[in-house]
Amino acid sequence: MFQLEFMRNAFVASTFIALTCGVVGVFVIARNLSFLAHTLSEIGFAGASFGVFTGLAPLDGMLFFTMISAVAVGEMATEQSRREAAIAAISSLFMGLGILFLSLANKSASYATNILFGSIIGISVQEVWQLVVLSIIMLIVMFFAYRYLVFDSFDSVGARVQRLPKHLLSILFLLLLAISVSIGAQIVGSLLVFVLLTLPASSARYLVHTVPRMILVSVILALAGVWGGLVLGYYTNWPVTFFIATIEVVIYLGTLLWDRRATGD
Amino acid sequence: MATDKPLLQGQDLAMTFADRPIFSHVNFTIPRGAMISLVGANGSGKTTLTRILLNVLKPTTGKVLTSAGEQRLRVGYVPQFRNLDRDYPLSAEAFVQLNQLSHFWPWHTTKEKRQLHDILKETRLTKLAKTPLGMTSGGEKQRAYLAQALVNDPELLILDEPTASLDVAVKHELIGLVRQLNQQRGLTVLFVTHDLPMAREYTDRYLLLQNGQMTSGNAAALTDEMITD
Numbered sequence A: 001m002f003q004l005e006f007m008r009n010a011f012v013a014s015t016f017i018a019l020t021c022g023v024v025g026v027f028v029i030a031r032n033l034s035f036l037a038h039t040l041s042e043i044g045f046a047g048a049s050f051g052v053f054t055g056l057a058p059l060d061g062m063l064f065f066t067m068i069s070a071v072a073v074g075e076m077a078t079e080q081s082r083r084e085a086a087i088a089a090i091s092s093l094f095m096g097l098g099i100l101f102l103s104l105a106n107k108s109a110s111y112a113t114n115i116l117f118g119s120i121i122g123i124s125v126q127e128v129w130q131l132v133v134l135s136i137i138m139l140i141v142m143f144f145a146y147r148y149l150v151f152d153s154f155d156s157v158g159a160r161v162q163r164l165p166k167h168l169l170s171i172l173f174l175l176l177l178a179i180s181v182s183i184g185a186q187i188v189g190s191l192l193v194f195v196l197l198t199l200p201a202s203s204a205r206y207l208v209h210t211v212p213r214m215i216l217v218s219v220i221l222a223l224a225g226v227w228g229g230l231v232l233g234y235y236t237n238w239p240v241t242f243f244i245a246t247i248e249v250v251i252y253l254g255t256l257l258w259d260r261r262a263t264g265d
Numbered sequence B: 001m002a003t004d005k006p007l008l009q010g011q012d013l014a015m016t017f018a019d020r021p022i023f024s025h026v027n028f029t030i031p032r033g034a035m036i037s038l039v040g041a042n043g044s045g046k047t048t049l050t051r052i053l054l055n056v057l058k059p060t061t062g063k064v065l066t067s068a069g070e071q072r073l074r075v076g077y078v079p080q081f082r083n084l085d086r087d088y089p090l091s092a093e094a095f096v097q098l099n100q101l102s103h104f105w106p107w108h109t110t111k112e113k114r115q116l117h118d119i120l121k122e123t124r125l126t127k128l129a130k131t132p133l134g135m136t137s138g139g140e141k142q143r144a145y146l147a148q149a150l151v152n153d154p155e156l157l158i159l160d161e162p163t164a165s166l167d168v169a170v171k172h173e174l175i176g177l178v179r180q181l182n183q184q185r186g187l188t189v190l191f192v193t194h195d196l197p198m199a200r201e202y203t204d205r206y207l208l209l210q211n212g213q214m215t216s217g218n219a220a221a222l223t224d225e226m227i228t229d
């Protein structure tokens, strides 16, 4: 299967996607941001179709939309309940906008399907490079912010007491999340990037109990999903995304059962 | 054990939230090495005062002086509310490590590991080091909060009603441990509580917030009539 160039591209791209989503996902779960990750992927859909409409690359359109929204959310009401309601409203608006841009751009429905549910055939060498560079930049930023991000994410109260720059950390993390959503969407699609950002990390928290180990397990589970998905997709001709989602869900349910048994209830 | 120069001094502190005065003309000193209780009814402003001492809240008037002038002290704080649910994944050890911030790189230094080891031992958490905090008891969680507050060697420890949700035996175990740290290594402690028997038993002096004013005295002299809810 590696004779085919698009398979090689898809393999490299999804490896880096799994790496970044696996790392970022640990913080998404700790900060309780699954819901926002979902919304950002819908915003990403609007961004991609905006890109198509204006002639930008879909990835650039996505980055543009999600990063602006991330900063906006960071500046918005801090109260959790109100924030979620506002986010839900905004996401409906963006889904609508995405469909509008696509129809204005005169693209067929299959194009929308590609953006929403991903496509492994569409990705070019140049896009792979862009994605790899973005991932590496993200990982470097996370390296330098690591201890502060970990403290703020796993013990918000303690971080405030130690006067960590919470607002700055929150904006920084939302930007990292926006970038992961945008690059993840290239393979698994904007609707299912959510899967890679939440399930591997959710599984990891039941299996191991330090942050470095959670990151390691989360990345391994994300890799298992995308690699497994690509191989199975190649041999069956079924959508890769279907396999990725299925693998991650099965692992997640498995860890839930395992944890039940381990704690005896 | 207290030496002459106070660690911390509040000078004419006042706090008003949107036209609602909480307290005013608050003066007090906390001598180095002392264990002092801050008592008062619910809503009297105890937490507000600790937040001012921590520098996360600016008083409406007045100032806080430290032994080093206006410079900030290293303060360890065990907050009143910190609900970690049953799914909270970090082990006690990993939770304590969060507060080790002397470097930014992800791995911990030998010195940090030794500090972690020592504090886990002092707070009797060694056996629980690898247990997810979500699965520990209320008293064990409080000891982990205490360990986290102490791991970077603060000059002052503030405990905000740490015993409110604990049963009697566990409550005495926790504050007994704090008292031991206070006496053995001269840690200065501000113990916020509205449990007067605890304040009498474990602290040297009290600070009392009542009707927007502060009074102080020997903890042994605290009586139940002094707090009216």
Ligand SMILES: Nc1ncnc2c1ncn2[C@@H]1O[C@H](COP(=O)(O)OP(=O)(O)O)[C@@H](O)[C@H]1O
Pocket: B017, B018, B022, B040, B041, B042, B043, B044, B045, B046, B047, B048, B049
């Ligand atoms: N940020 C705030 N804004 C407005 N009012 C506040 C704020 N923080 C505390 N208060 C009010 O100040 C009073 C004192 O609160 P607090 O310091 O928490 O009391 P205590 O800790 O003694 O129970 C309460 O009536 C509380 O409602």
Ligand SMILES: [Mg+2]
Pocket: B046, B047, B048, B080, B160, B161
């Ligand atoms: Mg209080």
